[in-house]
Amino acid sequence: MLGTMEEKAMVKFLGKFKDSPFIVKFNGREYTVGQGQPDFTVYVRRPIPVSQLMTSTSLALGEAYMDGNLEVEGDLYYALDRFLSQMDKFSTDRRSLVKLLNTSLSKKNQEKEVTSHYDIGNDFYKLWLDKTMSYSCAYFQKEEDTLYQAQVNKVDYILKKLYLKEGMNILDIGCGWGFLLLEAAKKYKVKGLGITLSKEQHREFEKRIKEEGLEDYLQVELMDYRDLPKSGKSFDRVVSVGMLEHVGRENYHLFADCASQVLKDGGLFLLHFISGLKEYSGDPWIKKYIFPGGMIPSLREMVSCLADDSFHVLDVEDLRLHYNKTLLCWEKNFKENREEISKMFDHRFMRMWELYLASCAAAFHNGIVDIHQILASKGVNNQLPLVRWY
Structure with missing residues (x-):
């Protein structure tokens, strides 16, 4: 009864x-x-x-x-x-749920939270990401694009938006496994620095730099974005793809400040991030099991933060349905490699990860979350082409 x-x-x-x-x-x-x-x-x-x-x-x-x-x-x-x-x-x-939804924003704790997800193991991610090792929204120019092609499209699209010229230098905040910088160096002959908190990503990116023979062009460092201003470095371009979600609402202004302090006047900043229609503290299940400390900004608060640092917003683009399709590709790859992944992790982890990929795909499809790319210049830049599609 x-x-x-x-x-x-x-x-x-x-x-x-x-x-x-x-x-x-x-x-x-x-x-x-x-x-x-x-x-x-x-x-x-x-x-x-x-x-x-x-x-x-x-x-x-x-x-x-x-x-x-x-x-x-x-x-x-x-x-x-x-x-x-x-x-x-x-x-x-x-x-x-206040302790779960509002974790410490200290460097030590945020490093712990970030590495808990990204340091699961390169071998794990290689099983279901494509060979670019891109763990962010792809860009499907054509319906028949493979995940690999769509990730190449995404990076190519970002680099075009940044209007790169040979001899420039670029910073990637939260560089992941480095594909964006590898492409920038090979296609545009620019020098670049990638920073990450993940030891696994750092190790793999260093390996890829050597394999591509790009040691004279690229570096990767284990660094918190808050340490950028004291690094003494400056850049023509700054890009951040899928990292802002780990910053925390109280630090959005600080994040924009740090980017501004290392970006040259007139330089371009491209920010690619999962966004919410309004400000909220995040989903409890995602924060407990997938992205501890993760916080999704709203578009309006990020535009406001950029304005406070004299960034002029040049372009804003919503890629929501591209992320739905990206996640469905990852879910398919995960299922196809389930037997191999099950040798690494227990049954509960497997079900957790399957739920994560499927629920996030559904969240994007239903507009619960969006993903935006913002392109902004530090101060006025009158040297860019007049049309958007440069």
Whole structure:
């Protein structure tokens, strides 16, 4: 009887997600949420207490899926895409989750948070990223573009926006495994510095520089962006792709300050970041298990921060659906290499990562998050072509 009471309480809570009807099954007992033909079916092995669902719907459902207490019939992305279209109905008690949602912004803690994700292992990422080792939104110029081609497109597009000329130098804040700088050096004969907090990325990027024979053009350093001003370096161009999400809301102005202090007058700054329509403190499940300390800026607050440092915004572009497609490619690659990945990690990790990739793809598809590229100049730059598509 107790189990039935918990089941009914859980179904009552889920009843508000009725826009996309679905079936919930508990050991043979079946409940339908919403009206019409159900879009998907969820199997629940152990009911989730409503108190947990009220504290954080995403955390409660996410942990239940990771633990195998909740299973989705058929394609996980298909179900999540429909369920997350109602994410405004999720419950989040931010007061009880304050420590999870607002972690320390100290250098030591942020290094720990960043490395917890990016230092999982290069061998792991190589199994499901493409050979460029790009872990950010690709750019699909054509419907038939492969993930590899789309990542090459993305980097080429960014470098064109930066209007590079031979002899310039460029800084990549949060350089990842270095593909952007490798392409910049080879195609434009510019010198570059990449900075990262990830030892795994640093090691792989150094290896790639040597393999490409680009030691005279490129360097990579383990460095916090806050140490840039005292480095004594200056650059013609600064780019940051997918790193701003690790900075923290209280440090957005500081981040812009640091970029400004090492960028020459008239220099260009390209900022590529996951964004929210409005300011919010992030999703509890993502922050606990995937990106500790991660914070998604809004477009408007970043434009404001740039203006405070006398950056003139030249161009803003939304690539939201490109990230949906990128994530679906990663999810497909992950599934195809599941057997190999399972030799590295346990079953719970595997389910966690599958949920991460599928839910993020659904979040972008439903406009829960966006991704923007902002191109700005430090002060006035009258030397650029008059048309955007240079």
